[in-house]
Amino acid sequence: MMHRTKRKNFIVVTLASLIAILFLLPLVWMVFTSFKTLSESMSSAAILPKTWTLENYIDIFSSTSDAPIIRWIFNTALITAIGTILVVAIDILAAYALARLRVPGKKVIMGMIVAALTIPGIVTLFPAFYLFKSMNLLDTFFPLILPYTASTMGVFLVYNFLLSFPRDLEEAAYIDGATQWQILRHVIFPSIKPVATTLGIITFMAIYNDYLWPSLVVNTNEMKTISLGIATLIQGANFVNPAKMMASTVIATIPAIIVFLFANKYFVQSITNSGIK
Structure with a gap:
């Protein structure tokens, strides 16, 4: 029985590893291609470059580059940071008000929020x-x-969490003389932190990777986001330089990976936790 269990676990782990490698292969190819020369990136399908070079990265960050990627990164970082903070803050306050305060027409408002979830963003x-x-x-x-200042999904997510949150903790804080803001900050928020972090990750990725909306409202090169800027490289004069495009994509991918790795534990907690600590 034990040998059968070990064999089954080995098969599952092997299959999971193969699937993981399959999904990581495009990312690995992207990274290695960014270190190839222009001629090799256009003529060779090999993953590893024959001649390693940093020319693509140097060209991207040079002051004479026609792709101001530093400006694009700054624009994206500013938009993503402000948008994510506003969504998390406003959604938590709105959900708390609907779940705890006496808001006139609360059921109507929640009905409108649920109805809004069914409307495609496009x-x-x-x-x-x-x-x-x-x-x-x-x-x-x-x-x-x-x-990006608010999200109906975020309000709905936090609202449902607060419905299952025990009111006894809040009542005990009221008895101790805590104010509404102190309860929200010291009682509600520490318990809701995994949910808030999950909402922040989802919002961050949605804003960071958004291409369609910035392509509608931005025309000048200086106001472009990183996703829109990379699309310009693909569609514009640099479409003949795959190595430079891959280098730009690597630079654009790094912040998203860092944020996800930093907040991954909270993301897992929000999925697995069903009770209150």
Whole structure:
């Protein structure tokens, strides 16, 4: 019986490893291609480069480059940071108000939030575009940040968590003289931290990887995000340089990987935790 269990575990681990390698292969190819020369990246399908070079990275970060990737990274970092903070803060406050405070029409509001979850995001793109266009805000940070200031999914997620959160802890804090804000900060937020982190990760990835909305509201090269800038490399004059495109993609991938690795434990906790510590 033990040998059968070990054999079964070995097969499962082997299959999982093969699947992981299959998914990682494009990422590995991307990294190695970024160190190839222009001629080799266009003529060779081998994963490992014959001649290793940093020319692609040096060219990208040079002041004479037609791809201002540092500016694109700054734009993306600013938009992503502000958008993620606003979504997490506003969604937690809105969910707490709906779950704990006496809000008039609470059921109607929650019904509208649930209904909004069924509406595809692409439906709202053109109305939002014409709204910002009528206010002459295109090619600024406003249309890149304001649409990300709140999320109905986040409100719904935090709201359902708070429904299962024991009120006894809050009542005990009230008896000890704590205010509403102190309870939210010292009682609610520590327990909701995994959920808030999960919401932050989802929001971060959605804003960081968004291409369609920035492509509608941004025209100038200086206001582009990293995803839009890389798309320009593919569609523009640099489409004949695969190595340079892969180097840009590697640079764009690193921040997302770092954020995910940093917050991974909270992401797992939000999925596995079903009770309150």
